Amino acid sequence: MDKNSNTWKEIMSLVKNSTTKTDDGSMLRSLGIDDEMLKKIESEQVDSAKEQVKIRVNFVNTSTNEDPKHKYIDDSGMDLRADLEESISIEPGEIKLVPTGIHFELPESMEIQVRPRSGLAAKNGITVLNTPGTIDRGYIGEIKVILINLGKSKFNIGHGDRIAQAVICPVITGRWAILTKKYKLDETQRSDGGFGSTGIN
16 A cells, blocks of 8 residues: 555554554554455555556447457457458459458557468468558548468458457557658668668578
8 A cells, every 4th residue: 555645644643543553564453454455455456557557449340240359368469350241262362352340449649550360371371461551540440451362272251250460559640750851861880781781690
């Protein structure tokens, strides 16, 4: 418990008026608060603080698929599912735009990145063509995923299939960035060394 808080000061005041013992343990025990209860209170305060700092992202789901969510607490991405009236197929080398029925409303300085699902890419050669696809804060339309078949066989997609993942990311937008034109950039150790300039080994 924060000993600089008004609550702690009130506790001290109450206990001082009722007992001569003013050490922390005595004060808490006189109020019926043991170590176990104190740990529980502190844990609840930490959980409450975590909830307060979480990024709030609103969404609308116009499909019949389940809502997007992080399957595990430490997952970066949420699955995006195909919203289809009937199954479609993607031939090798073909590109298809696949609707999801998901719309996001993002807080300031956040974006959604649409990324491939590793299983689809590794097993079937199905990936997101413009990876990562960027969903700007100002866009609230339906997310549609650009898929390409880089495999050797036709790939079928049915309604509800997981086709990509959405990752919520912080970003520096035009609201907070100032672009300053210069005629010469400052020198750096790397300078203009580009592709392959650091070698392989």
